[in-house]
Amino acid sequence: MSALVTGATGFLGRRLVRLLREDGLQVTCLVRPSSDIEPLRQAVGDALWSGVDVRTVELMDENGCREALLGCSVVYHLAAGLSGSTSTLFLNSVIPTRRLMAASVSAGVQRFVLVSSLGVYGTQTLPPGTVLDERSPVDPHPHLRDPYTFSKVVQERVAWDAYKASGLPLVVVRPGVIIGPGRGVLSSRVGLRLGPLMVRMGGGQQLPYTYVDNCAAAVRQAGLAERAEGQVFNVVDDDLPTAKELLRLCRKAGAGVKSAWVPRPLVQPLAGAYEWYHHWSRGQLPGVITRYRTAAMWKPLQYVNDKAKAGLPWRPEVPFDEAFRRSLTIAPAIG
Amino acid sequence: MTTSPSDMIRVALVGCGQIADAHLQEIRKIPSAETVAVCDVHQDFADQAAARFEVPRAFDDMQRMLSEASPDVVHLTTPAHTHCRLATELLQAGVHVYVEKPFTVDVREAEAVxxxxxxxxxxxxxxxxxxxxxxxxxCRAMVQAGAVGDVTHVESVLGYPFSGQFGRQVATDRNHWVRKLPGGLFQNTISHPLYRITEFLTDDRPALHANWFAGSADVSIPTELVAHFRGEQVTGNLLFSTRIEPQRITRVYGTHGALEVDLDAQLVRRSRQNRLPGAFEKLEMPLRHCREATGNLCRNVWRFLKSDIHYFAGMRCLFEEFYASVRSGSPPPIPYEGMLRVTRLMEAMFEQCREREEAGDTAPRHSQERIKVESDHTIKSDQRSNQRPVTTNRDESRELQEAWS
Incomplete structure (x- = not known):
């Protein structure tokens, strides 16, 4: 059995490739001409490297993808744009997904795992405290969100269209915020970063985090689990901290984080005021803070991983305390 | 005042990449214009732009867009190498066309459009x-009011670090369309600092000396460009660098002083020779700077309060003037001769740069190597004139002396 991995040189991808090699799978990695292979080689290790076939193929090249897919039974599609303008993210996420899926349909792959994002849920309409699970609705107005979320929602839509139209055996994994060595632990789910200052928004909201090794294990399972086609799995760890608890842990660990606090009742009114000013001033300040985005980002919700645990099956082996310690110890700086 | 539907300019846009966002955002601010459609070869691109900017129709076929949306004006924001073909098709379809810079790949294409x-x-x-x-x-108004006397020299700087979003794409993607242009990375961006020079250096074919080179050993394409222009009345310098911070600065020198325009900071600074004698001179300059800075601060605070500070303010003004010219049938705000002149200069610059590249004469040499070449040349000429070489650099002077001995 062999697998094809896109985004293999990335933070999550290289750990996934190692796991697949440990399972004895031959792994084909599609990389861009500009990709640095060395971190992948180090993550996989010399002993397992012989089973890795690195191919330089642009995902926009449908024929190149088709050729690389020959003999591959499972596709793990991790490659995606993480930052930039909406058009850049679409160029790096949506269009390549279309091409890769078309190639996968014609190559007759047996399983296509798409790594999406927990951000695709439309949590604006959910009451605070709601349990967010796989039955929660996907954001119906993703263009009102940030460019990354917009691109991930459309990328998923493209994948589901291929599943429905062509019967591509699709499994979608929606990880929360992936933390790990080199990435730090503070994310936009905690609050807004203003230079060296972290402005905590509320603080009682649980953080949907997953440690990179735990996440890689879940993604691996998504490609191997039986009767998983057509299903979605949210991936978050157990014992998730709140934003306030996380900042306290950081301080306790000696990582000086300068933070300010916006009490929860003020978050939406302040976002509304900013949004009003953005419109009134005809965009003198960018429209990055809106009530819609704020509600999606900082609403207190409960995150669960029951379906992934039962269906993949999977268990986050690294507990949060250890994940936090590892992320903090090896990371050059928090954040 | 409201605009009657018949006065509204119906605008469409072709090419929904990054710069299209700026166009769509600025068109929305113009009360007499409505965006009726967007188009891109990737339907996903067109859809995302339509959703975010509330454009009613999104197409992946330009001809279908023209027939179904019936625009008056089409903004062309596709890659530069497509401009000639698409602009010509649009004009032949009977619409007015706004072309994002650079105009075309070369003069022949520009003339065809x-x-x-x-x-x-x-x-x-x-x-x-x-x-x-x-x-x-x-700045233009100050020059016209005689703030610097007669303009003698213009210097334009564009800082374009590769860490920027677009730069990163070009740096990492070997197949990026920008790399395939005759002027590579420069072709897509250099028209901005160049037309700020040609506003004052109006010669049709000024003397030119241009060179490009890679700014560091780890990049495979030229990333730095310098060009000097000499016209009848005005000279010019242009610097494009990926090694300096992002900046868009132009200095206009005249017979009685100079103006520095910083487009990012939205500032115009004036400098001129001091008038006070002796030690008083040392007080005059900082006092003048202080007064000027206070004036600039007050002006920008006032503009901020009026919500008048926008990165693409110039774009909106140009759109408005273009739409007004379309409505009235008057000439467009950028004269055709100006478009051709900038395109011609760019073509000449890139040609000269390529010639130097082919001759292996682009990359700066290490000082030792350069001095050796210069000293060989100087010795020959000095043997004729029997004069020692004159240099302003102490180290160079020492090395030349060593070469002599």
Whole structure:
């Protein structure tokens, strides 16, 4: 059995490739001409490297993808744009997904795992405290969100269209915020970063985090689990901290984080005021803070991983305390 | 005042990449214009732009867009190498065209587009939008009021670090369309600092000396460009660098002083010779700077309060003027001759740079190597003149002396 991995040189991808090699799978990695292979080689290790076939193929090249897919039974599609303008993210996420899926349909792959994002849920309409699970609705107005979320929602839509139209055996994994060595632990789910200052928004909201090794294990399972086609799995760890608890842990660990606090009742009114000013001033300040985005980002919700645990099956082996310690110890700086 | 539907300009846009966002955002601010459609070869691109900017129709076929959305004006924001073909098709379809810079890949294409505009009796406007930026408008007014006397020299700097979003794409993607242009990375961006020079250096074919080279050993394409221009009355310098911070600065020198326009900071600074004698001179300059800084601060605070500070303000003004010219049938705000002149200069610059590259004469040499070449040359000439070489650099002078001995 062999697998094809896109985004293999990335933070999550290289750990996934190692796991697949440990399972004895031959792994084909599609990389861009500009990709640095060395971190992948180090993550996989010399002993397992012989089973890795690195191919330089642009995902926009449908024929190149088709050729690389020959003999591959499972596709793990991790490659995606993480930052930039909406058009850049679409160029790096949506269009390549279309091409890769078309190639996968014609190559007759047996399983296509798409790594999406927990951000695709439309949590604006959910009451605070709601349990967010796989039955929660996907954001119906993703263009009102940030460019990354917009691109991930459309990328998923493209994948589901291929599943429905062509019967591509699709499994979608929606990880929360992936933390790990080199990435730090503070994310936009905690609050807004203003230079060296972290402005905590509320603080009682649980953080949907997953440690990179735990996440890689879940993604691996998504490609191997039986009767998983057509299903979605949210991936978050157990014992998730709140934003306030996380900042306290950081301080306790000696990582000086300068933070300010916006009490929860003020978050939406302040976002509304900013949004009003953005419109009134005809965009003198960018429209990055809106009530819609704020509600999606900082609403207190409960995150669960029951379906992934039962269906993949999977268990986050690294507990949060250890994940936090590892992320903090090896990371050059928090954040 | 409301605009009656018949006065509204129906605008469409072709090419929904990064710069399209700026166009769509600025068109929305113009009460007499409505965006009726967007188009891109990737339907996903067109859809995302339509959703975010509330455009009613999104197409992946330009001809279908033209027939179904019936625009008056089409903004062309596709990659530069497609401009000639698409602009010509649009003009032939009977619409006026706003072309994002750079106009075309070369002069031949530029002439073809303008010929099509003439044949179809339609207008073309080129995205030289920084000429309409408030700080540039202020500079122009000051020059016209005689603030620097007669303009003698213009210096334009564009800092374009590769860490920026677009730069990163070009740096990492070997197949990026920008790399395939005759002027590579420069072709897509250099028109902005160049037309800020040609506003004052109006010669049709000024003398030119241009060179490009890679800014560091780990990049495979030229990333730095310097060019010198000599016209009848005015000279010019242009610097494009990926090694300096992002900046868009132009200095206009005249017979009685100079103006520095910083488009990012929205500032115009004036410098001129001190008038007070002796030690008083040392007080005059900082006092003048202090007074000028206070004036600039007050002006920008006032503009901020009026919500008048916008990165693409020049773009909106240019759109408005173009739409007004379309409505009235008057000439477009950027004269065709100006478009051709900038295109011609760019072509000549890139040609000269390529010639130097082919001759292996682009990359700066290490000082030792350079001095050796210079000293060989100097010795020969000095043997004739029997004079020692003159240099302003102490180290060079020492090395030359060593070469002599």
């Amino acid at each position: 303008l010929e099509a505009a003439h044949a179809e009796d339609r207008s073309v406007c080129l995205g030289h939008d920084q000429l309409f930026d408030p700080s540039w408008v202020q």
